[in-house]
Amino acid sequence: MHEMAIVDSLFKIINAKVKEHQIKKVVKVKLKVGEMTAVEPMTLTACFEVYAQNTVVEGAELVIERIPLQGKCRECANVFRVYNYNFQCPQCESRSIETVAGRELYIENLEVEE
């Protein structure tokens, strides 16, 4: 369950922002999570709620936007959606594919009460 470690890192970032902007209450936290990150959204949300307890983040909604897996063919430069982890170019059938999206794990923004 590495989601706990991820949420720990997430709160280090949130807490720095809370201090910097003297935030009184966070109402929403928006994350972007790639399809190929091995992060389980329900577990992530449960860990988030535990960390949020008794802080200005308590009760905030965690919004997880999933980013689809995309590959770029190194042969013909075609960019395509990768389904079922089949890294093969649908245009030229090359298997030399660079992952261009779907590995993201970042916090986009916080919505706070003014």
Added chain:
Amino acid sequence: MEIKVLRNIMKRNEDLATVNRELFDRYGILAINLMSSPGAGKTTILERTIAKLKDELKIGVIEGDLMTTKDAERIHRYGVPVVQINTEGGCHLDANMVNRAMQELEIENLELVIIENVGNLVCPSAFDLGDDLKVVVISVPEGDDKPLKYPVMFREAKACILNKIDLLPYSNFNVDNFTEDVLSLNPNIEIFQMSASSGEGIDEWCLWLKREWERKRQRRR
């Protein structure tokens, strides 16, 4: 009010992994991150590898384990330096744990460092340790469907060891299907078939490891 953040959540780990990588590079050490589910045979492979290569390369081992020192004790018998990291329930090693272990290991005297990750096919793939290459071990009893179930691990590994091939006659494991799935995820991966308990396949694997080490040395010059 909305506050833009746009920060990579893994950045703290990635920064530390970069520190580790620079240290390994400075001393010309090849660092391997060995990953698999529990019981796939990582420690036995490690024992065989050490026995085979310890006269040619100065090897050090970082052992990740949830609770015990059993694996470190097994490695210690081979007379190579080993540092145990107990994650106390944590499902993966991270760059910070490895960094502390590297200091304890006195890596400046070493040429090959093998990090045995905690037995788990999911979580370790999310944490870069600063290693040069990731090796994933899968064993026959686990089934040939695992690559597509744990794609991140297989996509990022430089090599894959299929262990316990001596059990193939008693299993419905289909090596062709397995190989096809692994290559569809990662066409450049090296696949080694092995039975670590009998020693079959160890020579090819050790030869490859030695070549990767030489390649790293040449890059350094």
